[in-house]
Amino acid sequence: MGKNLSFVLNNLEDLVAAFFISITTILVVINIVLRYIFNSGLVWSEEVATGCFVWSVFIGAVAVFKHRGHVGVDIIVKRMPQGMQKAIGLITDVILVALNGYMSYLSVIYISKSYTKMTPVLGISSVYISSSVLIAFVLMTVYSIKFVWQDVAGSGKEEK
Secondary structure: OHHHHHHHHHOHHHHHHHHHHHHHHHHHHHHHHHHHHOOOOOOOHHHHHHHHHHHHHHHHHHHHHHOOOOOOOOOOHHHOOHHHHHHHHHHHHHHHHHHHHHHHHHHHHHHHHHOOOEOOOOOOEOHHHHHHHHHHHHHHHHHHHHHHHHHHHOOOHHHO
16 A cells, blocks of 8 residues: 555645546547537537646646756757756756746735636636646746755765
């Protein structure tokens, strides 16, 4: 039981993103089959699939960010002395804390305005979709702080 729980907690972002992209795929395939074979469709499926896709993109971005997997151009940095590489890494991670923190702040503003905006088909608040942006940037801010801590403590560089 402890191993399974540890796996789920260590891979939560990956699992959530996989869940939402699976729902998106299933709904799109079902709707295609219904439209082309039975000449009907689920009116709400496109809206739900779009919302699930948004969640999969933002939570998936967190999953990649957590493992420092986003694309970066480091050809110049890799040619510098080790001390300089560490300094540039720390500066980059501090900038990421600031940027992700600022995006979290902007996400709060965005969500506060989306409470009153209803989705066209389901008629629910669009905050259920747009909250993925806030959750993603808050998590990326937390991971950015963790990266700075690892930079200062001198650990965690093997993941880069």
